[in-house]
Amino acid sequence: MPDERGRTARPEPDCPVEVALAAIAGRWTTLVLRELMHGSRSFGELRAALPALSAKVLTERLRELAARGLVDRRRTAGFPVRTSYQLTPAGQLLRPLLVALYQTGTALLDTTMPGARGA
Amino acid sequence: MPDERGRTARPEPDCPVEVALAAIAGRWTTLVLRELMHGSRSFGELRAALPALSAKVLTERLRELAARGLVDRRRTAGFPVRTSYQLTPAGQLLRPLLVALYQTGTALLDTTMPGARGA
DNA sequence: CCGCATCCGATTGGATACTG
DNA sequence: CAGTATCCAATCGGATGCGG
Numbered sequence: 001m002p003d004e005r006g007r008t009a010r011p012e013p014d015c016p017v018e019v020a021l022a023a024i025a026g027r028w029t030t031l032v033l034r035e036l037m038h039g040s041r042s043f044g045e046l047r048a049a050l051p052a053l054s055a056k057v058l059t060e061r062l063r064e065l066a067a068r069g070l071v072d073r074r075r076t077a078g079f080p081v082r083t084s085y086q087l088t089p090a091g092q093l094l095r096p097l098l099v100a101l102y103q104t105g106t107a108l109l110d111t112t113m114p115g116a117r118g119a
Numbered sequence: 120m121p122d123e124r125g126r127t128a129r130p131e132p133d134c135p136v137e138v139a140l141a142a143i144a145g146r147w148t149t150l151v152l153r154e155l156m157h158g159s160r161s162f163g164e165l166r167a168a169l170p171a172l173s174a175k176v177l178t179e180r181l182r183e184l185a186a187r188g189l190v191d192r193r194r195t196a197g198f199p200v201r202t203s204y205q206l207t208p209a210g211q212l213l214r215p216l217l218v219a220l221y222q223t224g225t226a227l228l229d230t231t232m233p234g235a236r237g238a
Numbered sequence: 239c240c241g242c243a244t245c246c247g248a249t250t251g252g253a254t255a256c257t258g
Numbered sequence: 259c260a261g262t263a264t265c266c267a268a269t270c271g272g273a274t275g276c277g278g
Contacts (some may be wrong), residue, residue, distance in 0.1 A: 011171055015218065016224025017149050020134055023227060027129055027251070030136055043260055049220025052130055054252055059261060069231045080259045081258085090230045093223060098136065100219035104212060108142060112188045114190045146271070162240055173272055178241060199239040200278085 020097060023068060028053050030101070033062050033087075033094060036071060040086040070094065139216060142187060147172050149220070151180050152206075152213060157192060159205040189213065 005077035009016045024030055028050065035041050035049050046058060062085055065071040076082040087094075128207055129137045154160050154168050165177060179202055189210035192231040192232065195201040206213075 007202075011150065016222075016228060017220045018224065019227050020220040020224035021149065023223075024140075030140065031130065032137060047260095050130075053150075054254095055261065056253090056263090057251060060251085076262090081261090083260060090227060093226045097219050097223040100216050101136045101139040103135075104142075104216040105137070105139035108138050108209060109135060111212060112144045174241070175243090175273085176271060179271090194240090200241095202240060 012094050023065075023070060023094060024080060024097065026057075026064070028057060029061055029065070032058070032065070033091075033098060036085060036087050036091070037095060037098070040074075040084045042084045044084050046085070065091070127228070142184075142213060143191060143216065145180050145183070146177075147176060148180050148184070149217060151177070151184070152210075152217060155204060155206050157213060159193075159203045161201050161203045163201075165204070184210070192222070 006042075010022065012018055013022075013026075024033070031050055031053075032046060035046055041049070042063075043058070046062075047053070047055065050058070062071065062073070066073050068090075069088055071085050072088050074084050074086070123151075130142065131137055132141075143152070150169055151165060154165055157200075159170070160168070162181075166172070166174065167183075169177070181190065181192070185192050185204075188207055190204050191207050193203050193205070195203075
């Protein structure tokens with residue numbers, strides 16, 4: 001693990017824009033976040049919700065989000081072991097960003113390919 | 120060029136969130152966009168504004184943004200050749216997204232490391 | 239001045255197999 | 259169930275040099 005603070009060595013790490021980008025960086029990160037926006041989820045539930053996502057990458061994303069203080073990890077003592085993840089207050093701050101991404105994406109689709117929506 | 124629509128083979132390309140992410144993907148893309156938000160910029164002006172960005176990558180980003188219909192490319196006939204780039208109406212749609220990124224990043228910095236702002 | 243071609247290193251993500 | 263370890267393929271970005 002060469003870099004504790006992030007996976008992408010960005011030009012201006014102190015810029016708030018870069019901080020936000022780092023938080024959602026990764027091919028699956030926004031989808032993981034979307035699941036957690038709905039509430040607490042166990043490792044297995046996340047795997048079931050995102051079948052194409054390998055356990056390794058899911059672990060990496062979760063660890064990274066936890067390292068940034070965006071998700072909280074909680075293990076049940078019983079058996080079988082259950083680990084659940086949930087957004088921290090800091091992680092909740094990402095909600096309006098995901099909304100903005102959705103709205104911008106929708107606007108782009110409407111502008112660059114109007115009428116090309118699914119039936 | 121294996122993929123015409125984007126550099127990152129994302130899981131759900133049709134999702135508006137992914138569309139928006141694809142638009143700002145790339146280590147320097149948001150910084151290039153910020154320059155263009157201020158108005159039309161020539162290739163050299165962009166290079167001067169972002170000295171650490173190589174010409175190759177700048178060209179790649181510009182071409183990609185142009186391919187997505189987000190920036191417009193305009194060449195002067197004279198000499199020396201001058202090429203200026205400016206945001207299209209579609210590109211202007213990214214402005215609120217950049218604002219959201221900035222606001223979210225600021226909020227994250229305040230939450231996870233309060234008081235740690237530059238003096 | 240603007241841009242492309244080539245080569246190369248670093249990073250990321252996926253497949254598979256194994257462990258507590 | 260919830261990871262970890264290893265290997266591998268694809269992608270991205272940087273450096274350099276040439277062309278229009």
